Amino acid sequence: MDCLRCGTCCTAPDISTLGKPVGVRCAHLGAGGLCAVYDERPAVCRGYRPDEICLRIAAPTLEERVKRYRELFGV
Helix, strand or coil: CCCCCCCHHHCCCCEHHHCECCCCCCCCECHHHCECCHHHCCHHHHCCCCCHHHHHCCCCCHHHHHHHHHHHHCC
8 A cells, every 4th residue: 555645654653763742743744744854764654554544544634634543542
């Protein structure tokens, strides 16, 4: 599955390597839902792969997708 460029994986989970808490947009999330430091992103970010969860949380806005993600994982 290709990345949907929705920004949810850069917003919903915590990324401790970057000091990013749960639900806060990553400072490196650029326009169009792409990582502005893609080539230098931490290993945890490199491990994210689009999957069926992306489709399960699909919504028109980033805020709605993050809400669905947090509900799905109980965070």
